[in-house]
Amino acid sequence: MARWNSLTKPPGSLGRLEELVLQLALAQGTERPQVARRSMVVFCGDHGVTEEGVSAFPKAVTGQMVANFLAGGAAINVLCKQARMETLIVDCGVDGELVAGTVDRRLGRGTANFVNGPAMSAEQVERALENGAGLARGLACDVAGVGEMGIGNTTAASALFCAYCGIGPEEAVGAGTGLDEAGIRRKAEVVGRGLARHAGVSDAVGILGAFGGFEMATMTGFLLGAAERGMPVVVDGFIASAVALAAGAIDARVMPYLVFSHVSAERPHRRLLEKLGVWPVLDLDLRLGEGSGAALAMPVLEAAVALYEGMATFGEAGVG
Amino acid sequence: MARWNSLTKPPGSLGRLEELVLQLALAQGTERPQVARRSMVVFCGDHGVTEEGVSAFPKAVTGQMVANFLAGGAAINVLCKQARMETLIVDCGVDGELVAGTVDRRLGRGTANFVNGPAMSAEQVERALENGAGLARGLACDVAGVGEMGIGNTTAASALFCAYCGIGPEEAVGAGTGLDEAGIRRKAEVVGRGLARHAGVSDAVGILGAFGGFEMATMTGFLLGAAERGMPVVVDGFIASAVALAAGAIDARVMPYLVFSHVSAERPHRRLLEKLGVWPVLDLDLRLGEGSGAALAMPVLEAAVALYEGMATFGEAGVG
Numbered sequence: 174m175a176r177w178n179s180l181t182k183p184p185g186s187l188g189r190l191e192e193l194v195l196q197l198a199l200a201q202g203t204e205r206p207q208v209a210r211r212s213m214v215v216f217c218g219d220h221g222v223t224e225e226g227v228s229a230f231p232k233a234v235t236g237q238m239v240a241n242f243l244a245g246g247a248a249i250n251v252l253c254k255q256a257r258m259e260t261l262i263v264d265c266g267v268d269g270e271l272v273a274g275t276v277d278r279r280l281g282r283g284t285a286n287f288v289n290g291p292a293m294s295a296e297q298v299e300r301a302l303e304n305g306a307g308l309a310r311g312l313a314c315d316v317a318g319v320g321e322m323g324i325g326n327t328t329a330a331s332a333l334f335c336a337y338c339g340i341g342p343e344e345a346v347g348a349g350t351g352l353d354e355a356g357i358r359r360k361a362e363v364v365g366r367g368l369a370r371h372a373g374v375s376d377a378v379g380i381l382g383a384f385g386g387f388e389m390a391t392m393t394g395f396l397l398g399a400a401e402r403g404m405p406v407v408v409d410g411f412i413a414s415a416v417a418l419a420a421g422a423i424d425a426r427v428m429p430y431l432v433f434s435h436v437s438a439e440r441p442h443r444r445l446l447e448k449l450g451v452w453p454v455l456d457l458d459l460r461l462g463e464g465s466g467a468a469l470a471m472p473v474l475e476a477a478v479a480l481y482e483g484m485a486t487f488g489e490a491g492v493g
Numbered sequence: 494m495a496r497w498n499s500l501t502k503p504p505g506s507l508g509r510l511e512e513l514v515l516q517l518a519l520a521q522g523t524e525r526p527q528v529a530r531r532s533m534v535v536f537c538g539d540h541g542v543t544e545e546g547v548s549a550f551p552k553a554v555t556g557q558m559v560a561n562f563l564a565g566g567a568a569i570n571v572l573c574k575q576a577r578m579e580t581l582i583v584d585c586g587v588d589g590e591l592v593a594g595t596v597d598r599r600l601g602r603g604t605a606n607f608v609n610g611p612a613m614s615a616e617q618v619e620r621a622l623e624n625g626a627g628l629a630r631g632l633a634c635d636v637a638g639v640g641e642m643g644i645g646n647t648t649a650a651s652a653l654f655c656a657y658c659g660i661g662p663e664e665a666v667g668a669g670t671g672l673d674e675a676g677i678r679r680k681a682e683v684v685g686r687g688l689a690r691h692a693g694v695s696d697a698v699g700i701l702g703a704f705g706g707f708e709m710a711t712m713t714g715f716l717l718g719a720a721e722r723g724m725p726v727v728v729d730g731f732i733a734s735a736v737a738l739a740a741g742a743i744d745a746r747v748m749p750y751l752v753f754s755h756v757s758a759e760r761p762h763r764r765l766l767e768k769l770g771v772w773p774v775l776d777l778d779l780r781l782g783e784g785s786g787a788a789l790a791m792p793v794l795e796a797a798v799a800l801y802e803g804m805a806t807f808g809e810a811g812v813g
Contacts, residue, residue: 181558181566182567182781183549183550183671183781184671185671186671186780187568187785188758188778188779230503230813234812238812240810240811244805245805246501246809247502247804248800248804251804252800255792256792351503351504351506438508455775455793457509458508459506459508459509459510460508461507469796472576472789473775473792475575476572479572480571483570484571485565489566490557490560490564490566490567491560492554492558492561
């Protein structure tokens, strides 16, 4: 990346942008990284743990929001249009009818309640990982963003955070879509019961199957598949970061391929990012999911690459 | 802003983006703020204090970079193209020939060295403020960005920070374009000498004239003029924030019109933003100036307004 220091600016003065281009270059295995072709993949699925009353919204909202994605009325549609990104909505197991236009990778009508047993069977986890890797292999793009939709999935993400990092439930849960303090305490208690139920599970894939959602396991496979083909992925918020934790636990080599787009307002997210040892691009107090933070970070990546490609060198400009 | 809560997302989940739209709406005096027409104004000028050896780059670089701006090879050109912003380069007093294509608002060939006397005469400050306000009045845009170029102007900004906020020089200086620790100490000592020289000056305009640059005083006038006509302005890094301090000291009513784009890597910048009581949009470790951070924040503003305008309501989408 000697080129950065030849451009008409004080060395290092583009800070994080210089690092991002370096990361993209290493991920893509080239000195001239590309971000022109970009896709947002939104993984959707329902969660059995919603029957414990852990969300401010009813489970039916997952399917309704999938329909909203296809109709183009959701935040992620607006943001992907702004960022000129193709949007792919993947139904990984929503409890409802398949919405026309979604990519069908359904593994069931929502997961099982992890308080009573594993959220997924071993076979379902395996298929989810394969589905995700297949999607990553098939995508014609330079860089992907990943987001999710699934009522109940901050609870699953908190459980994964606890199980992978040895954090206590009280420190791992947040308000999700809008719980009050009593709701957050109940959510922590539910996560605690799940952790007790699956205390014997210690392998990375087993933990994912114990607590994760179909959308989370499929996204895990996507991250692993993307790393394998050298495609950097922009990771959204708390849930996608918990998925990155799962992917990293399965294969640590995935980490350099992941750009963490933002630190969200979901309370445990900052700590999760610290555990991952990463520095998010944005801090905008978002807590929406869908890939919204990843889409908002895309113009920053685009600008970084454009600067690297488009600025004059000291020699060209006669400066210095 | 009741509309935000009618859109298909948990209330408040777009965090900072919701606040930004509210700020733009209040600034523009409308419920439907616009950001379609946007301009970047880069104020350029030279500083007499450079003769104290306070910069890693020679003074001649100011004029060379102005030529680079006009040739389109600088970071700000690339970023404004990305953000689809018109770029206006204003020569407020560069020590060199006027470059064709710049807006001529020259007040001299650089300011005087503030260690020996006021950087500007009272008449020059007055003219700079008028020039800036006139530029703000004449600009056909919904939102402007402001940046600057001027070798030596982090020293002037540090001095203004000290004088307006009662901060000691050691806490107010940073590396600028790339000083080492010895250089930073020398810079603090120079700022200290300036402060001692102008200890008797206490009015807001007088302080600006004692230490500021022509580009900084003109930008101050621009901020005041923009507020007067209800045009929000996206403020760049450390130097532009010091200018915001000057503008706020002259007329506190300017503050709600200013969006602070980023916290830079220039050491005192975070503290300056805290003094202003503002939360920057981005934190990317930039330390370039030119308006680079303001241009990078523009897509965030654009996305915020697009979400506000383009998302479906719960009723339209049948969600909830």
